[in-house]
Amino acid sequence: MASSWKRKYDEIADNGDDGTEEEEEDAEEDWGASMDDNTQGQHVHVPDKRQRTLSTSLHSLGIQQKYIVVTCNYVARKHGVTKLMGIKQAKELCPELVLVKGEDLTHYREMSYRITETLQKFSPLVERLGFDENFVDVTETVEARVKSAFSPQLNGHIFPEIEIEDDSMKDERHKRLACGSQIAAEIREALHSDLGITCCAGIAHNKLLAKLVAGQHKPNQQTSLLPGGVGKLMGTLKTARNIPGIGSRTFKRLQTLGISTVQELQDAPADTLQAEFGSQTAQVMQQLCRGVDPSPVTPTGPPQTISDEDSFKKCGSFQDAKKRMTGLLQSLMKRLKGDGRFPHVLRVTVRKLSASNKWTNRESRQCAIPSHLFGTQGDENKAEETISKLLDLCVVLFCKMVDVNHPFHLTLINICFAKLEARSKQSASIKNFFQNEPTSAQILKKNPSPKKAPEQSQTPQRKSSRSFIESFFKPQQKSLSFSETPNMSYLTNTVHHAPYTCTTTDQQNTEATPSTSFQPDFTAKNKDARNSSVETDFAAESCCNSDHIPCSKLNDTSSIRTLSSKQGMISSALKKEPNTTSRVRTLPSGIDPEVFSQLPPEIQKEICANYQETGDAYRTSTSIQSLNQGHQNTHVETPSFCDNPPCIEGQRDSTEEVGETSGCAKSESGTAEGIALPPDIDPAVFSELPTEMKAELLKSWQRKNSLSDSAQTDRRPQARKTGKSPSIAKYFKKTNS
């Protein structure tokens, strides 16, 4: 059923898309597959009546993400709907357009992994390329079959489409190709019967070619590349941009050199390319445009990061940002449960609205995740607690990029868990925290927990995968280089078999080894697209609600407060007790003092830094003020760091002070003594700096002071290049272990 509808959809899509790029079509098919599922009635998104109509392809259908139609079927296209078109416009053009939400990738992801698991039954060498494509190296099976004397018919299409003479099968390469095509057919059948998925496959002797041939016969078919067809296949590409590995940026640079077509790239002088891209990249491109791709099929292990993001028209308040981050953390935590590992690094990325760089402008900040956050065994009811702690970390990172004291406009927030490692099983004693942290982590790393990460079991540790283009350098397969010549690739539309693996066949004529690529049109079951409410606000967790007050107990000298109550309280406290060093320490919310005290000093520092700095900043602000003049005299508006009006008061006062004092003189003298430095700056070192440098540094600290931000990181990705004050700062940091 699924497949039949799918087939129809594909045909339609195909017909409708004549002049367009291949790759785009692939993508559409995949989304189409998901639509297919909706018509199955397993999920309630599309009414029954519509299913019928949809299945006869009379209805306009689109997949919606946010306010965009990411893809749509041919019927919709007839009405003028296109990819990435706004919902509004699409509805105007096509009022009866049926939209299916496609933001929640859960089901796509799950199906994707089931597909690669299925492929792994045929060979452990399966490399994922996104959610819907896989390369499979079937060399071993091919070798075995070739030896068995049985010579199979070639299954599926061939490229180019020529008559094959009878004795052509005497050519070893053809035999291998035929075997590869058989395997591809078997794989596709397995996908169909096990998962109800249809796909295309390409069979060739390297990944590049397998991927490219796969697209020759679109819906649910497979194509094998004959040894002599490489040149012709490359010739089918309209521009060099269509070569996998040459993205939009690279292509623009090529155009700069007057190179657009594959032919032009092939003809381009090596030095010209080298001058523009460097020798390595240049060489890779030269190989690619000739259909040469020595990169091995590198088995994909479990994901190295787990991230989730949310985009929106505007996020302009701290409160809002926290809600969104909370929502992201919640879904991330759910995903984490299914994985046997825990993240050790947390990264927050934002995209600020900016006139020019609308899409390219993402900024991120990351930090280590204190191990105790995930350390405990029972994550049962701890989830919320963990989320609240993570949120605090996120907020800190967030504030390093966004000055919440000033109006801001974000269009995206992403939270990423990285450095995924097995959790420590021992109910870590305090000692473990201190000494063995890194060690035990490393040990554990070598013994991955037998959890249930999908492909984990079979797959090799970790692939040292490289980006497409770079990957071509590395493994110089001897076999390939000499046996060379042959170009047989097998690629199936949805399935790529990459038959030869460099590793194995040392001397073997890899030439014959087929590599297949599979691109299943996996059908995701779109169970609940509904919980992925787009712009919906997530229930804010208690802890992040602004007015929520202090929590836990105090540790000797430390007072704990929730982040939200935060600012106001912190600043006022500091006012009362301006004396640095021995002052009360304020910890972020949700951090248990006892646990905190057990953390390695550097982690403690990390956690405190921002809060301390905040305090410092306030205390310091007046003295620094003068330096700030030239900068932005005014803008003293309310530094409403907290979302929570009530607690802003104290803070507001203090900042306003700052503003008012602005007229002062003492431009640099103040720098010496009366000023508190950020915690990670050694006063001794600082005092020895040239005054102008001090001024420069103070300025930069002051700028971010208002908030938290220890890293004086305020945006400015470019600051690095100009190498100014921010970057200078690091040289004066205390060596913190």
Next chain:
DNA sequence: TTGATGTAG
């Protein structure tokens, strides 16, 4: 190691 950038689907 961090953060920006490029690529891919």
Next chain:
DNA sequence: CTTTCTACATCAA
């Protein structure tokens, strides 16, 4: 020329 979501690699600092 937009704008979705996720994942990975490389490279400069």
